[in-house]
Amino acid sequence: MRARGIENSPFRWLLPIAVMAAVILAWEAVVRLNDLPAYILPAPSRVIETLIADHAVLLASMLVTLKTTALALLVAIVGGVALALVFASARIVEFSLFPIAVILQVTPIIAIAPLMLIYLSTDTAVLMCAFIVAFFPILSNTTLGLNSVDPNLRDLFALSGASRLQTLLQLRLPTALPYFLGGARIAGGLALIGAVVGEIAAGSAGQGSGLAFRIVESGYRLNIPRMFAALLLISLAGILIYAALSLVSWLLLRRWHESALQSNR
Template sequence: MNERSLWIRLGAPMLVGAALLAAWEAWVRCAELPKYILPTPSEVVATIFAQWPALAPAWLVTLKTMLVALAAAVVFGVALAALFASSRLVETSLFPYAVMLQVTPLVAVAPFIVIWIGWERVWLTQLVCAWIVAFFPILSNTTMGLRSADPGLRDLFTLYDASRWQRLRLLLAPSALPYFLAGLKVSANLALVGAVVAEFVTGTQVDNPGLASTIFTSQLNSDTPLMFAALALISLTGIITFFAMEWLSHLLLARWHESAVGER
């Protein structure tokens, strides 16, 4: 990626965001809206700094849930994808249940998970909820990638009597890597969404509340600036996560895969 392309890719969204924030600030001030209805961006930023001792621990709780759920989704998703790729019978037998797990609304499943796991292990409940929504994109994309290896190369590996490990390491894994990374980009932010939704479901009855619990409590106290401050931290976490996944994808693919070679 050349310097001009980098500046365009980073600068254009920042300019649009700055324009939107300026318009928001001007409209609220011109309309003289009270901050309990809609605070200005400057008031939200001021609240983040003023309430940081309370917001920081909540942000770390949400971030921890997201990262652990994403790691679990990667481990289980890749392992199950490898199993699916090795056996059509296993894939046919189990894949519909993976789809069912994905399409069932999380808000409908979460109360049952709370009951089954118990209130004494609320964080584990939140973790399972976040894992559920992050798991399927990695599973489906990696399975597709493992099955997308070039047939000619497959025959070549068979001709040279390659072992299963050699076939997996030298052929299937490189073929599946772009698909896996595409699924990872989706799953990373879905894990954040799942963590936030799970916190809303479990409410504030937890020892270490996250950002969603902060939003819920702020709503009850009519503290709209704090609500927006927590929401801003969630949004920033999602944006940073997305660009981190983009950077990881570029780092791993830029030297050899056609989807990223042109970006060097």
């Protein structure tokens, strides 16, 4: 009962904010009390000062990273949903191609990124890194959703004389929608990670313009406060992506799916 009260309290968001504030204050205190130089560990206040001073460069790099992430996620959604529809309609195709998708997923993207830079332009290589890691959650979750139709409802559609297209549009796609949205939330974060990994590989080769490139560049120059500022923006970008996809999921499911209905109570 007490846990339920906390969940329903309008002040429930104050707890994580308070914990984060305590961590930041402790970080600031450790740096100041031990008089640590900025090239070892910058204080949060120094990171914010750097973020303000270098906002033009850092925000421009953040837009580059977000653009790459959004484009990779869009391509992953289109390709993953299309292939999932093929898998759901032809199981032999699923058995033939799904292992390839698994191989791409389990292969470390940090090992693929340098190869991408050899055969592709810098921007295309970073985009491919983000796409590869975002593709599998969309494909696997959507395929699972399309194959999770209630057998009784499927038999009811068959008895009603519904065509395969009607069954797909009115039964299988609505059933798969929550699965797809769950995969999209996962893929959004992974697309950002893939973009960052690709940018780090490009930055190591002296190319790129995203946030991860700024981290590599700052590391070479021992500009540690800028490294932390860029890392802060990457974290904020990840939170923004997850929040946006969660909002889309809630808007699409709030009127009929039990997962969204429970969050409204």
